[in-house]
Amino acid sequence: MKLQFLKCFAFTAVFLGLQQTSQSFAQENKSIPDQKWWKEAVVYQIYPRSFKDSNGDGIGDLKGIISKLDYIKSLGIDAVWLNPIYASPNDDNGYDISNYREIMPDFGTMEDFNVLLKEMHKRNIKLIMDLVVNHSSDEHEWFKQSRSSRDNPYRNYYHWWPAENGKPPYRWSFFDVNSDAWKYDAQTNSYYLHYFSQKQPDLNWENPKVRQEVYDIMRFWLDKGIDGFRMDAFQFASKDTTWPELPKGFEKNIIKYYGVGPHLHEYLQEMNREVFSKYDIMTVAEGAGSSPDDALLFVDPDRKELNMAYHFESVDIGKHVKDFGLVKYKEIFSRYDEKFKDKGWLSIFIANHDQPRMVSKFGNDTPEFREISSKMLSTFVMTMRGTPYYYNGDELGMINIRFDSINDYHDVDTRNKYFGLKSRGGDVKAFLEEQKQTARENGRTPFQWDDSLNGGFTTAIPWLKVNPNYTLINAAAQEKDPNSVLNYFRKLIQVRKANPILIYGKYTLLDKENPDVFAYTRELEGKKVLVLLNFSEKNTKANINLNIKKAKVLIANYGNVTKDGSLRPYEAVLYEL
Template sequence: MVHQRADSRLEWWKCCSIYQIYPRSFQDSDGDGVGDLNGLLSRVDYLAWLGVGAVWLSPVYRSPMRDFGYDISDYTDVDPLFGTLTDFDRLVAALHERDIKLILDVVPNHTSDQHPWFVESRSSRDDPKRNWYVWADPDADGGPPNNWLSRFGGSAWEWDARTEQYYYHAFLQEQPDLNWRNPAVRFAFADVLRFWLRRGVDGFRVDASAVLAEDPLLRDEPPNPDFDSKTPPPERFKRVFTDARPETMSYIEEMRAIIEEFPDRALLGEVQGGIDRIGQFYDAERPRFHLPLNFLLLDTDWDATSLAAGIDQYINAIPDDAWPVWILGSHDKPRIATRIGIEQARIAAMLLFTLPGTPIFYAGDEIGMPNSVISSEEARDQFEALVPGYGLNRDPERAPMRWDGNEKAGFTSGEPWLPLGDHVKERNVAAQLSDDRSVLSLYRQLMALRQTEPTLHSGQFQPLRSQSQVLLFERCSDDRRLLIALNTTTGSHTVALHDRGMLRLSTHLDRLDEPVASQLHLRPNEGVVMEMLTSSL
């Protein structure tokens, strides 16, 4: 049966699947071992073939690369490592020609310490840009102003001998925090957003959005009651005075207002504080993010009971008219195929594309890429270097994309900036293109099904009680009912049904238009989408 395409009345960010690209690791065009814009441009046809509707591109701004682009020294230029502004414009045009949107990562919380704003700010206490950053006098004992800790380890305050004050940095000491209480900072950042919007960017993903404001009284953080020997040292205190402060919401509202100056754009945000806080980042009366990013699928224990509970908690935590969003992979989180295994990664993919809301996945998830094995000694990530021994190294999930099974995986003609990892021969695009039951084929079929099946992108969500660790739910519209059944175990299970139905897709990709009567038999690690027929047995 052929169904109409996604409802054209829905905004694009509700209809499409979003694909995150970490540019260093996607495709290298000049042999230096680091991905770049021209490399990405050469793969645009692949993105169109795959069926993604939008690309979320991690930072490509000028940067000293202490945090691989999240330490920005110029918000309105491209780092030569990635190319030029002309290359960026060519990329935007090529994506738009294929009806693919571009969402650009933006970092408002901090700059590089090499940004001209900070160079001026630290030059003198009297400099006009002094108050563009967060400066404070020493405590009475001459030490840092309070007990705030950097998320990358150690004090969040760095002494500046020239001006005899400390500056605040929530992350690396080379990433001083901007002072968002200063209207001049907010005006300057609004101009940054407009610069890229005028170049055709379709939206932004706002990095570390919940930490834009700090307590103006600089009060000490309270102890973390859950802190123990297994907890990373930066989490010794609860982040009450440096995370999700009320003022932050007004700053996000100002960013949203800039977005609204341009038609058909979207604002996504990285938020902190757990599921119970995520609803405040929507707020329809005072618009904030279109999509506050939700990492529940990456943080929940992988069994039907835990998943059902987590999904229910999230759905109930966001406003009734809010649009959900789900993330299955990220440059900051271990890859799903490593976390739960390649067979269950297929289950995760079906879950991602059948839940209500917008699905986001990370380049390489569609071929079941695993984490690369990178020791602490080999780590490039400063997080691991500064807080070793707690599994915080993000290099493993940032390993280069595998385009073929050759020595350099089709990523580069030089030496890849990170090791490629294991299973390159079978988990690469070329190998899976020729396999109609591959993970890549599954992703493509799931995205096509979601795009062409109105019930999946805009139908109601109806949870069902799990049976034998089979996660069950329905997506319903006026004339259609789809049952999604996901076996989260390595054993076979049978699910009792009240209605007959027709199997439309299996994660094994070998069952199509198969009638089902009173019982649904699921093989190990199998998930299915089934159209339920209206007549009852």
């Protein structure tokens, strides 16, 4: 017990010191323009349903998160992005909200939330809430009223199409590639729009009353003291309500036809003026447009909209990095960085609750390479220019569970696509095989705390199966190993905080056409850092034309380095030149 206390005390001392270093840097370096806390933060995403169950019902909850705040603090992170915890019938795991001012009973109470926020702030951890306002649940009181009659005051809170006008122009639904996003509702002989599940009707942002309702919801949470919002699917909020026919194959470029509607930026500027500008917060919209030019419009400070862009291009380009090639991958990150080099700010991420596990998609999750490739990927996320977002469990190198049966899946996306395909006589066996690599629930399996039953997540039957490898991959085992994936992650954050060049430094891509190595430099105030990352399982070499013989090694995932540019499988090295 004494040893455990001393270890915890040591971690706390280190991270308090690092935090002071970061804060003093922000205060002293006047030569760096427009410094912000949210640029210097490391954001840790928590999927509450799968993080820690405190009451033995098989579902993670707020008290479970509270019980693990010291662990979260020990990572060295600065902010937590919490997936939705609002009241919800849970058709889409909380992204269908029935009351924006209440907590889902599965997760606890508002009192639990207040304790969580207080305890996080006590540890200098900021809280970013997930706000879902492109759509609500069909069980929200607004929608119940809206569907009750055509002359109800809430009718125009959603998008309706009278059936006597014929069938509305086809719109594709995200959760079933062959379903129509217009759902017929017999009560008023009309169709309502749902870009996602039919239990997620789209709110009508063209109605100023809807916008004011949302701003009031935002103020409710901000006045409680939260530190910002991640705005889910907000790129779809504004729609062309003339409902033009869309060209064949439009779903291949869905953001172009569905996203960034005619008034979206106007609404964001109004939102900023009425809400965001009144608070010192972090704001980021999911999927900011379909190109770097689009994304910059959201976060150009002169436009007064949001302060951070969060795009999908780097995660939506294939099932595995081998499928699309590292050269293409480098090109995407470099193209976005070029657009944002003078203004605006990016988020950097390669995993979240809508993606398979990081190491299964971008690394190598075989026993031989799982740990080393996981460390390499973490190095990448922590050394690129932008605010890093890191998904819970990736600090352990958790991997895809790869379910064999549709009965193991709860996700509305996977299930709707499966049964839709089955009804059309499609190849459901091939679909399930593909889902082993791509399904969202690969990233949603419960957190693996230790080698006890269910990985220490719950004493009951978990809502989603725990990956059976929890006896080998778990936090408790990695705490004891100084060379573990977990402790490497902690060291990485220390390096990032101690080297502001990794936050604000200029990014330059090197060895552009190398199919195996991602190499780049970061430069700030006459100093330069070199990052070498081998994304392959073979020995290779980076062609960098830099003398690194006398360079200082800041961190290396193998521990030792050769200093000649050669790299072992999935090797990552960070040099101070």
